[in-house]
Amino acid sequence: MAAIIDGKKMASDIKEEIKTEVENLVKEYRKSPSLATILVGNNPASEIYVSLKYKACKESGINSLIYRFSDTLTEEELLKKISELNANKEINGILVQLPLPKHINTEMIMEAINYKKDVDGFNPVNSGRLMNNCETLAPCTPKGIILMLEKYNVEIEGSNLVIINHSSVVGKPLALMLLSRNATVTVCHIWTKNLKEHTLKADILISAVGKRDLITEDMVKENAVVIDVGISRVNGKISGDVDFKNVKKKASLITPVPGGVGPMTVAVLLKNTVEAFKMQYKR
Numbered sequence: 001m002a003a004i005i006d007g008k009k010m011a012s013d014i015k016e017e018i019k020t021e022v023e024n025l026v027k028e029y030r031k032s033p034s035l036a037t038i039l040v041g042n043n044p045a046s047e048i049y050v051s052l053k054y055k056a057c058k059e060s061g062i063n064s065l066i067y068r069f070s071d072t073l074t075e076e077e078l079l080k081k082i083s084e085l086n087a088n089k090e091i092n093g094i095l096v097q098l099p100l101p102k103h104i105n106t107e108m109i110m111e112a113i114n115y116k117k118d119v120d121g122f123n124p125v126n127s128g129r130l131m132n133n134c135e136t137l138a139p140c141t142p143k144g145i146i147l148m149l150e151k152y153n154v155e156i157e158g159s160n161l162v163i164i165n166h167s168s169v170v171g172k173p174l175a176l177m178l179l180s181r182n183a184t185v186t187v188c189h190i191w192t193k194n195l196k197e198h199t200l201k202a203d204i205l206i207s208a209v210g211k212r213d214l215i216t217e218d219m220v221k222e223n224a225v226v227i228d229v230g231i232s233r234v235n236g237k238i239s240g241d242v243d244f245k246n247v248k249k250k251a252s253l254i255t256p257v258p259g260g261v262g263p264m265t266v267a268v269l270l271k272n273t274v275e276a277f278k279m280q281y282k283r
Contacts, residue, residue, distance in 0.1 A: 015267055036066075073101075170229060202221055223251065
């Protein structure tokens with residue numbers, strides 16, 4: 001029977017550490033870190049995520065500003081707002097809540113954010129630094145997963161890792177982080193043939209698809225570590241990618257949904273905001 005990775009508890013501990021660090025920064029610089037969040041449109045899920053981030057910032061002593069726009073906002077108008085925030089020395093972190101309306105080029109928007117304020121870690125400069133194993137603002141979910149594995153003393157070096165996701169948000173940056181820690185990494189996606197053949201080889205299996213019960217007990221190696229990043233809603237109930245009830249009988253460690261990776265993503269956002277502040281005010 002698997003031990004449950006308590007992401008909620010881990011995130012809470014990180015928030016307390018950040019709160020103390022922010023208090024020390026205020027003493028030294030007479031100001032606290034500030035995060036600006038841009039929300040375009042009225043996507044209910046995005047509203048929830050933004051409110052969670054706002055609450056977490058307030059609890060940690062980080063200033064949080066939310067800029068809301070209708071989904072009729074033009075790309076030019078959004079770029080202008082980002083330019084203003086880039087130039088504002090009182091703003092240390094900039095986050096554009098995704099997804100954006102289809103008429104806005106997401107890649108262009110990510111490129112427009114000053115990489116020193118890019119707390120999501122999506123700017124190409126930060127992506128390149130991550131690829132070269134340089135210190136940088138890394139994407140929040142992958143960084144949160146790494147912290148979880150390290151906290152629970154999961155051996156990454158030499159392990160076979162399978163990631164089911166090849167997005168720039170999770171799969172690609174996570175693969176880079178794991179490769180830099182000397183893991184053998186396989187990245188699977190929608191075009192992967194015979195997924196089970198790959199997952200059965202995984203010492204550590206990470207799924208971030210958003211499809212309920214994609215990962216069943218017969219797809220998991222005995223004593224594997226299973227990290228469930230996926231979120232889907234069925235009849236109002238939140239589920240992950242993993243058949244939690246049955247897979248936990250076979251795994252050695254497993255994350256629940258909710259209460260696993262999600263809280264860690266928010267905690268890392270706070271860490272990145274503090275890191276961005278320190279980068280900008282470093283003496």
